Amino acid sequence: MSHRSDGILEPRQLLPLVPPAERKALGPFVIIECVESIPCNPCVEACPKGAIRIEGDMNGTPSVDFDICDGCGLCVSACPGLAIFVLDMSLDAGAATVSLPYEYLPLPTVGDTVVTLSREGEVLGEGTVERVLSAKALDRTPIVTLSVPADHAMDVRHFTAKDSTA
Amino acid sequence: MRIREHPILDFQKGPLVEFEHDGRKLEGHEGESIAAALHAAGVRVLRHSIRLNRPRGFFCAIGRCSSCLMTVDGVPNVMTCVTALKAGMRVETQTGKGTIPDVRFTEAPSDPDYPRDLGSVPLAIVGAGPAGLSAAVAAGRLGVECVVLDENPVPGGQLIKQTHMFFGSKEHHARVRGIDIGEILLKEIEDLPVSVMTGTTVLGLYPGKVLALLRNGRLHRLTADSVILATGASENMLAFPNGDLPGIYGAGAVQTLMNVDGVAPGKRVLMVGAGNIGLIVSYQLLQAGVEVAAVVEGLPEIGGYHVHAAKVRRAGVPVMTSHTLLHAVGTDRVEGAIISEIDGDWRPIEGTEIKLEVDTICLAVGLTPNCELASQLGCDEAYVAELGGRVAIHDTDLETTVPGVYVAGDASGIEEASTAMLEGRLAGLSAAAKLLTRPDADELTRLRIEVEEGLRALRAGPFGEHPRAGKQKMVELARSCGGDQ
Ligand code: SF4
Ligand code: SF4
Numbered sequence: 001m002s003h004r005s006d007g008i009l010e011p012r013q014l015l016p017l018v019p020p021a022e023r024k025a026l027g028p029f030v031i032i033e034c035v036e037s038i039p040c041n042p043c044v045e046a047c048p049k050g051a052i053r054i055e056g057d058m059n060g061t062p063s064v065d066f067d068i069c070d071g072c073g074l075c076v077s078a079c080p081g082l083a084i085f086v087l088d089m090s091l092d093a094g095a096a097t098v099s100l101p102y103e104y105l106p107l108p109t110v111g112d113t114v115v116t117l118s119r120e121g122e123v124l125g126e127g128t129v130e131r132v133l134s135a136k137a138l139d140r141t142p143i144v145t146l147s148v149p150a151d152h153a154m155d156v157r158h159f160t161a162k163d164s165t166a
Numbered sequence: 167m168r169i170r171e172h173p174i175l176d177f178q179k180g181p182l183v184e185f186e187h188d189g190r191k192l193e194g195h196e197g198e199s200i201a202a203a204l205h206a207a208g209v210r211v212l213r214h215s216i217r218l219n220r221p222r223g224f225f226c227a228i229g230r231c232s233s234c235l236m237t238v239d240g241v242p243n244v245m246t247c248v249t250a251l252k253a254g255m256r257v258e259t260q261t262g263k264g265t266i267p268d269v270r271f272t273e274a275p276s277d278p279d280y281p282r283d284l285g286s287v288p289l290a291i292v293g294a295g296p297a298g299l300s301a302a303v304a305a306g307r308l309g310v311e312c313v314v315l316d317e318n319p320v321p322g323g324q325l326i327k328q329t330h331m332f333f334g335s336k337e338h339h340a341r342v343r344g345i346d347i348g349e350i351l352l353k354e355i356e357d358l359p360v361s362v363m364t365g366t367t368v369l370g371l372y373p374g375k376v377l378a379l380l381r382n383g384r385l386h387r388l389t390a391d392s393v394i395l396a397t398g399a400s401e402n403m404l405a406f407p408n409g410d411l412p413g414i415y416g417a418g419a420v421q422t423l424m425n426v427d428g429v430a431p432g433k434r435v436l437m438v439g440a441g442n443i444g445l446i447v448s449y450q451l452l453q454a455g456v457e458v459a460a461v462v463e464g465l466p467e468i469g470g471y472h473v474h475a476a477k478v479r480r481a482g483v484p485v486m487t488s489h490t491l492l493h494a495v496g497t498d499r500v501e502g503a504i505i506s507e508i509d510g511d512w513r514p515i516e517g518t519e520i521k522l523e524v525d526t527i528c529l530a531v532g533l534t535p536n537c538e539l540a541s542q543l544g545c546d547e548a549y550v551a552e553l554g555g556r557v558a559i560h561d562t563d564l565e566t567t568v569p570g571v572y573v574a575g576d577a578s579g580i581e582e583a584s585t586a587m588l589e590g591r592l593a594g595l596s597a598a599a600k601l602l603t604r605p606d607a608d609e610l611t612r613l614r615i616e617v618e619e620g621l622r623a624l625r626a627g628p629f630g631e632h633p634r635a636g637k638q639k640m641v642e643l644a645r646s647c648g649g650d651q
Binding site: 034037040045058059078079117119121 | 336467584627
């Protein structure tokens with residue numbers, strides 16, 4: 001299976017999208033799950049630090065300079081593909097955070113426990129809502145930050161309210 | 167069935183009014199389509215087919231498929247999907263072809279508000295969608311007076327239902343939602359010599375660039391020096407047993423119903439087609455709180471962008487490639503769908519059938535360019551599969567074989583809305599170049615290069631393969647027709 005037949009990126013496709021372990025330990029970073037040549041580049045414009053680059057015309061795929069990216073998350077809601085996430089794997093005690101774009105209602109509130117979902121929409125476990133950003137500048141693409149077990153950070157890409165799967 | 171809360175949209179509804187449906191009192195919002203009001207009240211069967219008496223609901227929701235014809239206030243064959251609801255309307259299921267009321271046609275009294283001849287205009291643009299509005303902006307900025315004609319009650323074409331952010335780059339309104347791009351374009355024409363006539367159907371285009379318009383039930387004539395046909399496209403249908411059951415809609419109809427009228431098409435939907443439209447509409451259904459049982463795609467690969475597929479996959483929707491819809495289940499409305507895996511020759515593989523419990527089937531199986539007006543006028547046409555069907559042959563100025571008549575957007579070949587906007591600009595520039603007595607050649611060249619570079623970039627990647635090939639064929643066809651010298 002490839003992402004062209006089932007819509008899911010393979011581990012070998014994800015590997016080049018994340019920084020090396022030393023960088024992960026330093027603080028939050030962005031992961032851009034956009035691997036196809038599509039005519040699009042607002043992510044490049046959205047990063048105030050110039051950490052995102054697309055070679056050639058806008059049909060190239062974005063690459064991130066992890067020495068520049070500080071995981072601020074400004075690019076997340078600029079991406080029409082909703083393909084940008086911010087991970088923080090520098091936290092202690094086996095925890096990590098995943099920030100993701102969330103264009104659904106109702107928006108969760110800080111402190112809520114939610115059911116975390118994988119790229120396939122499968123239940124991974126639970127997460128706690130750490131932060132909800134829905135400023136006007138985000139133009140109706142709120143960003144929700146979840147605290148999850150560190151070994152789920154690379155897999156959690158969505159969530160649902162706890163009672164909705166009961 | 168009404169969508170109460172939406173993460174992107176804020177539905178501006180008219181006041182709640184009473185109307186009558188087959189003698190029963192119902193409520194709906196004034197100004198929404200009759201079909202939407204009925205749907206919200208749980209009525210899906212709008213008519214019966216003439217010969218076999220099979221139940222019919224609407225399919226296209228843009229006034230093209232005639233599946234929604236009803237008798238309204240005594241007038242038969244009213245397209246309820248594009249007719250606005252008014253208080254006290256009498257909506258009836260009609261039998262057979264309906265009976266034309268016994269009225270006498272008399273000479274209309276002369277009415278200064280309804281001059282039959284609307285005179286002449288330098289540039290008439292048919293269609294106020296992304297291509298048509300962009301054409302008006304481009305031509306209007308150069309000082310060309312234009313009139314944009316559209317049969318819908320509001321301008322914007324398909325943009326008014328696009329809740330998602332657009333791709334492209336900043337110059338193409340990337341990361342702006344389609345609904346907002348429509349607003350931006352309308353704002354841009356505000357200060358330009360452009361007028362927009364909505365609720366106006368262009369019934370015909372005759373030699374001498376005479377347009378026959380239908381507006382408020384009256385016929386008008388408008389003559390133009392140049393015409394841009396930005397008439398968009400129609401939804402393709404798929405043939406399968408029970409394919410006419412109420413509850414089977416085109417993707418555009420689902421978008422109209424949920425994103426314009428704020429009415430959920432159903433509770434659980436099967437999406438057929440994993441191109442960008444099928445994937446985007448699936449995502450929009452989820453946002454509107456509607457379940458999507460699966461997206462099936464006959465081809466072994468997803469046609470749309472991975473990023474669109476990923477949005478629905480992580481929400482738990484399976485995208486089943488090499489799968490097809492065998493038939494719909496139900497007697498007077500969709501109660502389920504049987505899907506199955508298919509082999510490389512498109513044959514269903516026995517034993518792989520699955521029954522999905524759905525009340526709605528949404529078809530996103532492609533679009534066909536609307537080229538009736540160009541046909542009627544006698545523009546040379548060609549069938550180009552990569553462009554989605556028959557299109558008027560056009561040169562690199564987007565001019566057809568009838569001088570001064572241009573095509574742009576989906577009407578010139580099916581593509582994304584971002585390319586439609588650029589094509590609209592190109593057609594506007596081409597028309598202006600010929601219409602202006604003293605055009606600023608340098609400025610025109612600069613603007614044109616900007617648009618051409620944009621088009622090239624938008625079509626450059628692997629997803630632009632079809633339009634690239636189609637447009638290349640078009641260049642050759644136009645040459646053989648003697649255009650593009
Ligand atoms: S997270 Fe911030 S710094 Fe990193 S790429 Fe995005 S916008 Fe730039
Ligand atoms: S904005 Fe999103 S979809 Fe567009 S190129 Fe950047 S990451 Fe990909």
